[in-house]
Amino acid sequence: QKEVEQDPGPLSVPEGAIVSLNCTYSNSAFQYFMWYRQYSRKGPELLMYTYSSGNKEDGRFTAQVDKSSKYISLFIRDSQPSDSATYLCAIHSGGSNYKLTFGKGTLLTVNP
Amino acid sequence: NAGVTQTPKFRVLKTGQSMTLLCAQDMNHEYMYWYRQDPGMGLRLIHYSVGEGTTAKGEVPDGYNVSRLKKQNFLLGLESAAPSQTSVYFCASSYPVKTSQGNIQYFGAGTRLSVL
Numbered sequence: 001q002k003e004v005e006q007d008p009g010p011l012s013v014p015e016g017a018i019v020s021l022n023c024t025y026s027n028s029a030f031q032y033f034m035w036y037r038q039y040s041r042k043g044p045e046l047l048m049y050t051y052s053s054g055n056k057e058d059g060r061f062t063a064q065v066d067k068s069s070k071y072i073s074l075f076i077r078d079s080q081p082s083d084s085a086t087y088l089c090a091i092h093s094g095g096s097n098y099k100l101t102f103g104k105g106t107l108l109t110v111n112p
Numbered sequence: 113n114a115g116v117t118q119t120p121k122f123r124v125l126k127t128g129q130s131m132t133l134l135c136a137q138d139m140n141h142e143y144m145y146w147y148r149q150d151p152g153m154g155l156r157l158i159h160y161s162v163g164e165g166t167t168a169k170g171e172v173p174d175g176y177n178v179s180r181l182k183k184q185n186f187l188l189g190l191e192s193a194a195p196s197q198t199s200v201y202f203c204a205s206s207y208p209v210k211t212s213q214g215n216i217q218y219f220g221a222g223t224r225l226s227v228l
Contacts, residue, residue, distance in 0.1 A: 008152075036219075042222070043219035044155075049216060098215060102154055
């Protein structure tokens with residue numbers, strides 16, 4: 001079983017839609033959960049960061065972690081064409097471990 | 113404050129040629145990383161460094177070498193390029209891992225390398 005699994009999409013939605021992006025993971029030791037956004041031909045940039053379970057909201061973006069199900073989600077409300085990008089989940093176990101485990105990314109297109 | 117800067121942005125090599133990719137960060141980060149990103153494969157860690165003068169192998173180190181002579185710079189070398197090394201290469205950096213922050217990594221814009 002892969003450490004982190006993410007549906008690659010592609011996902012295409014109309015402008016204004018609510019978008020749900022998801023990852024599942026296998027290692028219960030993971031504690032830190034991140035979402036990166038990567039525009040075409042650019043580097044990944046940190047979008048959201050969450051520790052342990054619960055929700056975190058930042059403007060139109062909400063990150064949700066369910067550790068009991070080993071499931072993380074990113075919700076985008078009122079999606080905009082500028083949200084069109086690849087979204088990567090990334091997970092870290094904490095402590096002195098350097099390794100950040102990435103999902104393969106979901107390609108999202110928001111159509112005007 | 114430029115963050116993480118990679119040079120060059122694009123490069124085309126012939127099989128067997130060598131080259132060095134340069135990564136520079138101005139955030140005083142201790143940790144630095146080199147990844148490659150290929151379609152369907154996601155980001156894969158090549159080598160990483162936890163401080164000046166130290167380097168270690170990641171998931172896919174074969175065919176690459178690295179050096180970290182200065183804290184702000186991390187170099188990735190290809191001694192004899194192969195077509196399988198055609199990829200987009202990303203450098204990243206982070207603070208030392210702390211229990212309260214996990215390992216938030218900051219990425220450069222990437223280097224697109226084609227090996228013919």
